[in-house]
Amino acid sequence: xxxxxxxxxxNRSTSSLLIIPxxxxxMGNQGARAGNILGFAVDSTSGAPIHxxxxxxxxxxxxxxxxxxxxDQDGHFELTGLGEGQYTVVFSHVGFVxxxxxxxxxxxxxxxxxxxxxLVPAVINVNAISxxxxxxxxxxxxxxxxxxxxxxxxxxxxxxxxxxEHLKTLPAVDAVATGINSSSVVVRGFNNVFSTTLLxxxxxxxxxxxxxxxxxxxxxxxVNEDVDRIxxxxxxxxxxxxxxxxxxxxxxxxxxPFASSGTLVxxxxxxxDFAFGSxxxxxxxxxxxxxxxxxxxYQAEDWKVFDPAEPDSVILFRQTPDGNRYEAAAIDxxxxxxxxxxSFDGRLDWAVSDEAMIITNAGFNRASNIELTDLGAAQAxxxxxxxxxVRFTYKDLFVQGFVNMSDAGDTYLRRSGAMxxxxxxxxVGQIQHAFxxxxxxxxxxGLDAYxxxxxxxGTLNGRNEDRDNINEYGVYLQSESRLTPWMKFVVAGRLDDxxxxxxxxxxxxxxxxxxxxxxxxxxxxYNRAYSTPGTPNFFLDILSASVPTDDPVL
Numbered sequence: 001x002x003x004x005x006x007x008x009x010x011n012r013s014t015s016s017l018l019i020i021p022x023x024x025x026x027m028g029n030q031g032a033r034a035g036n037i038l039g040f041a042v043d044s045t046s047g048a049p050i051h052x053x054x055x056x057x058x059x060x061x062x063x064x065x066x067x068x069x070x071x072d073q074d075g076h077f078e079l080t081g082l083g084e085g086q087y088t089v090v091f092s093h094v095g096f097v098x099x100x101x102x103x104x105x106x107x108x109x110x111x112x113x114x115x116x117x118x119l120v121p122a123v124i125n126v127n128a129i130s131x132x133x134x135x136x137x138x139x140x141x142x143x144x145x146x147x148x149x150x151x152x153x154x155x156x157x158x159x160x161x162x163x164x165e166h167l168k169t170l171p172a173v174d175a176v177a178t179g180i181n182s183s184s185v186v187v188r189g190f191n192n193v194f195s196t197t198l199l200x201x202x203x204x205x206x207x208x209x210x211x212x213x214x215x216x217x218x219x220x221x222x223v224n225e226d227v228d229r230i231x232x233x234x235x236x237x238x239x240x241x242x243x244x245x246x247x248x249x250x251x252x253x254x255x256x257p258f259a260s261s262g263t264l265v266x267x268x269x270x271x272x273d274f275a276f277g278s279x280x281x282x283x284x285x286x287x288x289x290x291x292x293x294x295x296x297x298y299q300a301e302d303w304k305v306f307d308p309a310e311p312d313s314v315i316l317f318r319q320t321p322d323g324n325r326y327e328a329a330a331i332d333x334x335x336x337x338x339x340x341x342x343s344f345d346g347r348l349d350w351a352v353s354d355e356a357m358i359i360t361n362a363g364f365n366r367a368s369n370i371e372l373t374d375l376g377a378a379q380a381x382x383x384x385x386x387x388x389x390v391r392f393t394y395k396d397l398f399v400q401g402f403v404n405m406s407d408a409g410d411t412y413l414r415r416s417g418a419m420x421x422x423x424x425x426x427x428v429g430q431i432q433h434a435f436x437x438x439x440x441x442x443x444x445x446g447l448d449a450y451x452x453x454x455x456x457x458g459t460l461n462g463r464n465e466d467r468d469n470i471n472e473y474g475v476y477l478q479s480e481s482r483l484t485p486w487m488k489f490v491v492a493g494r495l496d497d498x499x500x501x502x503x504x505x506x507x508x509x510x511x512x513x514x515x516x517x518x519x520x521x522x523x524x525x526y527n528r529a530y531s532t533p534g535t536p537n538f539f540l541d542i543l544s545a546s547v548p549t550d551d552p553v554l
Contacts, residue, residue, distance in 0.1 A: 049075025236529030462541025
């Protein structure tokens with residue numbers, strides 16, 4: 001759960017509306033005995049009292065148990081029976097960021113003041129700005145789709161091994177842990193280890209592993225401190241984003257080094273031999289140039305789960321494109337539960353002018369852990385993932401190109417001993433532009449080109465190695481009409497061509513959004529989306545398991 005921390009101080013300037021309740025409450029408790037903590041919890045945005053907040057206190061200098069209470073209808077609480085000392089007080093409630101107050105002093109003589117806890121609403125902020133639903137900036141409440149936003153306050157208050165951990169608090173998300181650092185995340189159900197119906201992006205870059213097209217969130221090289229916000233759009237998104245977003249779009253937006261300067265270092269440790277360290281440094285190089293660099297390392301022992309179909313020992317082998325195979329070595333096949341990751345990520349922003357910006361990103365990740373697949377578990381050994389990206393923005397014009405790269409290292413399938421070589425690349429070029437006709441009409445249109453270039457040396461695609469390239473092209477147009485000050489109509493369409501699909505595919509979208517008040521919205525929407533078979537669906541040619549025989553080669 002997200003948290004914020006502060007040191008206790010009696011709040012004397014929260015609001016003039018709170019003075020009378022505080023004074024009345026304190027006067028009504030003049031007879032209360034020493035060793036109490038009292039106060040109330042309010043919504044930081046509205047100042048309204050919050051009923052049912054769990055308030056927990058523990059002496060920071062001892063191993064005493066937590067003392068708990070709950071706020072009443074007026075948001076008041078009182079923790080009694082406390083000895084003299086320094087206490088940590090925790091406020092938690094569904095829908096709010098958990099608040100931690102350190103160094104709350106309990107005197108042995110008298111109550112010094114009331115503890116006022118202002119809780120920050122979590123997840124949804126109707127004034128938050130989203131760019132994912134319409135591929136342009138707009139308030140969440142005005143978006144023609146259901147959008148949830150996690151801001152940096154919620155994200156940075158929680159140490160996680162992957163960004164997927166943050167998504168678990170969002171509505172309609174189904175996240176299943178497949179390891180200590182890995183998760184399979186979908187929205188609106190239908191989860192599996194290779195689920196690809198949720199399109200995942202970082203700064204407009206698709207993040208899936210090339211050729212396999214799996215969302216491996218533990219391979220994402222950014223650290224928590226890099227993230228400005230996470231946007232989740234529920235529902236089909238093919239009209240703007242093309243194939244493979246039938247259930248939604250998840251977009252991670254990172255901080256610009258122009259707006260976030262300084263150096264942060266984080267360390268953590270815990271059970272299961274967990275050790276974690278990360279850093280982030282960012283700032284201006286000159287008036288028009290800013291950069292950031294971040295990195296992290298962690299190791300841990302994964303949860304111990306065994307597969308009876310895995311033999312005690314295997315003969316590692318490689319399959320060549322002509323269908324033959326040769327053995328590499330015989331090894332002990334005992335599961336290695338040691339999980340390790342090292343990653344680096346960098347960004348350089350160049351403000352060419354007041355309206356033009358060139359942004360360059362690059363990242364690298366190397367990990368070793370147990371990966372689940374449709375063919376049983378794989379022992380990932382030094383699997384590397386990297387990317388390079390260049391973006392250009394000028395007024396309403398956006399152009400970008402990026403490449404995702406994969407190197408499977410010494411990874412192999414544990415059931416069969418089949419080695420996995422994956423030196424695949426995923427190349428993308430995109431251009432988008434928007435313009436307005438008066439104050440009530442706007443258009444957004446663009447062109448996408450995707451080029452998947454598998455390279456498995458026969459270990460994954462076998463006899464299909466020389467004919468497994470995929471080219472995809474998409475063009476889209478969206479119209480937004482402001483019918484009245486409180487009503488708008490959005491219609492969009494996209495046409496995609498896939499080199500292995502016989503006919504082009506059309507994806508429509510329509511939405512009528514009513515906004516009778518600044519914080520209220522009602523939508524009527526229609527979307528149609530699709531998913532294309534990935535490289536494994538078209539070209540996979542790999543031994544799933546060996547037939548039991550006296551000859552281990554057969």
